[in-house]
Amino acid sequence: MTGHVPSLPRTPAARLRWALADGWTLTRRALTHWARQPAQVVVGLLFPIMIVLMFRYLFGGQMRVPGGGGYAEFLLPGMYAMTMAFGLETTFAAVSGDAAKGVTDRFRSLPMASSAVVTGRAAADLLHSALTLALMLACGLAVGWRWHDGTARALWAIALLLLLRFALLWAGIYLGLVAGDPQLLVAVQILVWPVGFLSNVFAAPSTMPGWLGAIAEWNPLSATVSATRELFGNPGWGGGSWAARHSLLLAVLWPVLITLVFFSLSVRRFRRLSR
Structure with missing residues (x-):
């Protein structure tokens, strides 16, 4: 007996509905895994809160905020942005884990939209990040932000x-598909952590060597940190460079550019797996 293989949709509208339905199915798959393994989710949510409490109460007494103001209000926007950036590691681990177990190849053998695997993972991780950010905001309010x-x-x-998290999770998806091995997470951390600290979260770019300060100012993370500090009305480093004066613009342009690049690379990489 041969099974019935559904015909692929022909019109653009039908293909879009097909892709969205398949993507939502895989999003629900990730949410179901988290519901069945709540300890892993709880640990992931508690880690950034622990980091906030450490910086706020262990180092806060020695910190001097530029232009005056409370250290918590200076610190928290940067910590929010860093948490969104470090979420790339979570995405990488999930995608590379599926690839190593053969789950991704199984998905490729099914009559489903080729973009569904990556869009489903992106939607699930963005929901998780929204929950993480909500908890961090509550923690920030509790410590004086x-x-x-x-x-x-x-x-x-x-x-x-x-938006920053949405952009960087595509980078995590692409790297996970390329690596195909969750043990390479350490290599990703070696890449992500220096990029995170080479920003304006903890130090002013003007205090760094010229070339290093320029890199820090044009870091996409720095743009989001400066923009959120401005929008929240929290103290920041300031600065007269073009990047510092147009942080709001860069906080939109950088994520859009990263999304365009890594979304296309992720879908293309998924289509070429095991060829």
């Missing part, structure tokens, strides 16, 4: 943080 320029601007800042 506040926004000062109205709810609308604060929501724009939150949107920029999620």
